[in-house]
Amino acid sequence: MSLAGHYSYWVTIFLMVAGLYIVIARGNLVKKLIGLGIFQTSVYLLYIAPGKLIGGTAPILDASFSTYSNPLPHVLILTAIVVGVATLALGLAIVVRIREAYDSIEEDEILEKDRAGEEDR
């Protein structure tokens, strides 16, 4: 199949890798979460793009059509998006609390403070 034929997969891969890279390479806690979100978005694309069949119509039964696009991936991804939103919300809530406790949201600064040995707080 041609490059163009796999267009959606290329985008998926790019988003996946970019998201993971941001998670690993960025020290700012909020940026990590954004990277995580991008990574999860790639998965949405991975599911939904193949659902649309070439020549398929919307999944509403009608006598004049024989090929329908698959509605199931949309259902699955709606669930996944909700999970992703919940994860993001929780992650940001934790970041807010980290900011209150450490006065910073940079991972290296936080680890430095921990290493400096301030005990149970």
Added chain:
Amino acid sequence: MSPESLLLAALMVPVLGALAIAACDRWPDLRETATIATAAGLLLCVLSLLGPVLAGARPQLTLVQMLPGIAIAFRIEPLGMLFALVASSLWVVNSVYSIGYMRANSEAHQTRFYVCFALALACTMGVAFSANLLTLYLFYEGLTLITYPLVTHHGDDEARRGGRLYLGYLLGTSILFLLPAIVITWVVAGTLDFTSGGILGRGLSNAAIGGLLALYMFGIGKAALMPFHRWLPSAMVAPTPVSALLHAVAVVKAGVFAVVKVIVYVFGVDRLAGLASVDWLPFVSGFTIIAASIVALRSDNLKRRLAYSTVSQLSYIVLSASLLTPIAVFGAVLHIAAHAVGKITLFFAAGAIYTASHKTEVSQLDGIGRRMPWTMAAFTVGTLSLIGIPPAAGFASKWFIFSGAAAAGDYVALAVLTVSTLLNAAYFLPIVYAAFLRPPAAGDAPHGEAPPSMVLAMFMTSALVLGFVFYADPLLALARAVAGMSGS
């Protein structure tokens, strides 16, 4: 009571006794009575079992299924009977001694001591009466763990370090070698039950048999086969009653008991006879005998000398068992009993010396025989037994060990045994000589004899050593049954 209930009783009495002892924590005299009562009760059970077992009964008891196909099960056979007899009778004597020692030295944590002691005896009974390898292993490890608080009784740094070596060597050998050996046996034989003639059959090649035997022999660390013997001198940090019973009787004897049991009932003497791949065992045990004797010779610390003497004597049993002739096996089994009574006397004497005079080194013992005649008399009796001079108990077992070596035509073994006997004399007789025939060193603080209960205990064990010929018949019968010899 039926033999089966007696068997259950023998296992339960020490456990219940431990609970009673713990309950009597606040009343020392009551607590000591509980100990003696428990020990006496156990001895009674074991003696009651002796008759039926000699007549051929083999009482059995199965508890839970620990693994599919392998249960925690007990079955009394002659070797286990002998071991149980030795351990239970010496516990009574040792309890009398312990009371004197612990009180005279004002030792702390005495309740913990007596409780752990009772539980250790329960584990010993479990080992003695085990019907299969898994039960043996279960109580063998239990014995290691329950004697740890006894070995580290003093709770100081020295005790801690000694305890580390003790546990490290014993758990290390049993987990690294013994456990895989048992699993391999299970895979090959499909059963772990102790059976006359062995269970391995033709399932393993001769070379593999040799390897498996090595795993067993080194895995049974309590038999103190070199190079895994270091735990024994390390355990001398314990109070002497602990050293006496556990390292002259229960712990080390559990080791050599397991060795003989494995050779006779797992491998089978016939399966091992004539195999080149097991030839290394007499050499390793022979080396242990000589090397340990040399270290004993060079040790000034009395308990250390006794510890290495034990290492050496244990290898007598391993060597003799590895010669695989009936007489040799007979001698080995008999030596389990003979060495026990002799060694416990020596340890009692060492503890008495420490209690009365706070002396620990051999070089300090000049002239001590004048001040502690009873103690040193007992020491002499023990020495006679270990060297093998009649009528001491050790003479009988050594006679048969020598005969067994001769019957096997093993001249190297004979040489080793002879040299070792001479070394025994070399490191024990000078002590006796110095104690009685040398004047005490100048500046030596005067002291008296040991407390009466300790002297009484020593008197009892000396009587056992010297009077061996009077009560040895059941022991001989049991040993004969193990060796597969028909009686005379």
Added chain:
Amino acid sequence: MIAENLPALQVVVPLLAAPLMVLLRRGSFAWLLATLVSWTAFAIALALAFKVREAGPISYAMGSWPPPWGIEYRVDALNSFVLVLITFVASVVAPYARASVAAELPRDQHYLFFTMFSLCLAGLLGITITGDAFNLFVFLEISSLSTYVLVALGRNRRALLAAYQYLVLGTIGATFYIIGVGMLYLMTGTLNLADLALRLHEVHEMRPILAALAFITVGLGLKIALFPLHFWLPNAYAYAPSAISSFIAASATKVSVYVLLRFYFLVFGMPLVFGRLPMAQILIALSVLAVVSASLVAVFQRDLKRMFAYSSVAQIGYITLGAGLANEAGLTGAVVHLFNHGITKGAIFMLLGGVSLRLGSTSLERVAGLGKTMPLTSFGIVLGGMSLIGIPGTAGFISKWYLVLGAIEHGYWWLAALIVASSLIALVYVWRFVEMAYFRAPEPGAAALGEAPTSMLVPAWIMVAGCIYFGLDTGYTVDGAHRAAQVLLGLVR
């Protein structure tokens, strides 16, 4: 009516309890409800296990939509065993949590704690009981998200970063899993696990399937804390509230291992996973690395909770080792170790919670003399430690036996030697605790604090007693594990 809907109720009961607790708002009501819910869940799990044993696997169609189009809950010998484990642990931890949470969390957060606890329980049970791959992901995230919250509630501020790290790594893991499932869906058109197993045989183009296997392995590996994907675990276990360390140590990673087992043996199938791919060797290699390195790191830890957290990584290595051996003995060992390690670690962390409550810390120096000041707690930790080492008479020995047996049956002598040698490393770190607790004098003032509260000691000791009991009378555990192994190997449905 109830009996027919038991599989659904298993998940629904804890799930419905959660919003109820938010409405109730009072900490003590929430605790009471959480305890009742856990006990109910345990009863349901036992009933299901009994039914499966008598009549074979149960198939339950959610909403009466027939599988494979509808979501199916399927209970067989494998997951009924895991259900019993999780609900048992929850039933013991919930009563324990009352005193522990009261000491570690501010008052206004108690009801939230128990809400999340119920959600986590519902999620874990859902993962175990579902027969649908995507439904599994949903429950995986439900349990994970609630776990992140629970970890973040820890007293120390480091719990926050630990929860964050866990969140990021856990989400990556779950997303990897869903990528794998997506590929499977693309190739077969079904999400039902049983149906996937059938359809995978008919697929000709293997590359997406292999990729899916890889993604699922890595994703679940992150959740299992399989070496080298274990970095979130020590911090999460060390800084989480004690009740949570205990609960997740006993359940969360075990459930993920269960999922891995189900996918490897019952979806992808042994010929693909172990025949065509070298997953056996990879699993064994990673497991050995986990066992040895994590045990060694545990030896050098100065905090008890961290020490036992690394110990958990090592013990999980034993479970995956059994999976890698893939024979009856090895799998029996793996599944029985799920249970045995669950109760052992549950017990140890609960006892450490008592220590934390009284002493305010679980660092090794602070527990000096614990044998005198908190004798029952220390003895319990010693017994748990012996189970970790694998002393006969404890549950840990049973697992070790089967693992060694499995290794020997394969002829891997070196592996059997490694398994027993690693027990000695466990001996070293357990003995560090023993020497501290029994050979040192307690700190001044420690003696006055006394033993842990009874409401914490009793549940902890129930688990400790379990460690000993299931090491002597293994009828239920070994039998259950054996049946599960047979299901995995396809010998039984």
